[in-house]
Amino acid sequence: MPRPIVSYHPGLEADINLMLVSQRPLDERDREATGQAAAILLPQICRADLFELAQASGAPFFPNPAVHLSHDGKVGNYRLFRDLGLPHPATLEFADLESAAAAWEAGRAEVAALGAPLVAKGAGGGMGENVFLVSDPAELRGLAGRLETWCHRGPSGLVLQRYHPGAVDIRVELLHDAADVYWRRAREEEFRANLCQGGTLVKDGPPEERAAAVGLARRLQAAAGLDLAGVDVLITAEGEALLLEINFFFGRRALGGHEVFLARYLNAVRRWLAHQGLDPARVRPAQDDL
Structure with a gap:
């Protein structure tokens, strides 16, 4: 009897299907299923405890949520690019809005080197809603109550970044x-x-x-x-x-909508399974999704 493929993805069915509905806690069913799994299909947005369970199982899993759970958000992304030595706009990180405005107002050389206007990005948020173009420290301070520095899955704070017109x-x-x-x-x-x-x-x-x-x-x-x-x-x-x-959770419109995206996702999962030496046909669209 082959080891099962276990799916936690609501749009994909495999040999064993376990959904985390309403944030249910992981239990013995999850530990037993992942412990014997040949592969694990995680949801697109994965909980930290499920990621830890997948890691502990020793089975390959898709997708890998490690970066999402540690370097999400504007500050986390900046740290990741910096630590990996990959090219990104010149950026400075600050713990809060006032410290950023004070550094700019004081004429600190590293802030002045960014030029003006510059881009202020709060750690949290998405779809451009927490990103602002500001011309001076007073305008930056004026973002109080609008710029969100908290991030759910990554470090909090904000970044000031060079603007490239x-x-x-x-x-x-x-x-x-x-x-x-x-x-x-x-x-x-x-x-x-x-x-x-x-x-x-x-x-x-x-x-x-x-x-x-x-x-x-x-x-x-x-x-x-x-x-x-x-x-x-x-x-x-x-x-x-x-x-x-x-x-990590991007819109579907550019890819043709929800159903087109799920079809592409399924094909990617099947190619990944084939790379693991597993039969791609063992995973199929969920009956109530695609």
Whole structure:
């Protein structure tokens, strides 16, 4: 009897299916199933205790949530890029808004080197809602009550980052060995290119920009052990590719909607299972999903 493939993903069925509905605690069923598993399929957003259980089992698992659970958010992403030695915009980290404004106001050389205006990013939030372009310390202080420094799955604080006017914003969505690329163009008088901020999605762009963005995202993927992520890459006016952020729960619209994304996800999981020497047909769409 082959060892089972265990699925915690609500859209995928395998030999054993265990859902964490309503944040139920892990129990003996989970320990027994993962302990005998040939492979474990985790949900796209994974709890820390389930990740620990998967690690303890010794079985391969997909996706790997290690970065999401330790370096999520703007501050965590910055630390990851810095520690891995990967290119990113010049960035400074601060514990709170006042310390950042005070450092800028005092004329600290490292802050002055960022130039003005600069980009202020709170640790938490997404879809561009916690990102601001500010011209001076007073404008930065004016973000009190708006800029969120707390992050649920990563370190809190904020970053000040060099602004690159005229840069190109590209999203590289990684699904195991596949990469889907699209450009995001900001609307007039808006520096953020996020679709939720009125940005426009463009599927085709210059091949040299595509190659630079995918190449940098693949470097991050290999260095950080990522297999599911939306990686935001900036191509500066000088043609340099820089890492902006990692998104672990990204929108489906750019990929054709929920059902298209799940179909792509299933195919990626099957390719991953084949790489583990397991029969990909043992995983199929959940009856109430795809």
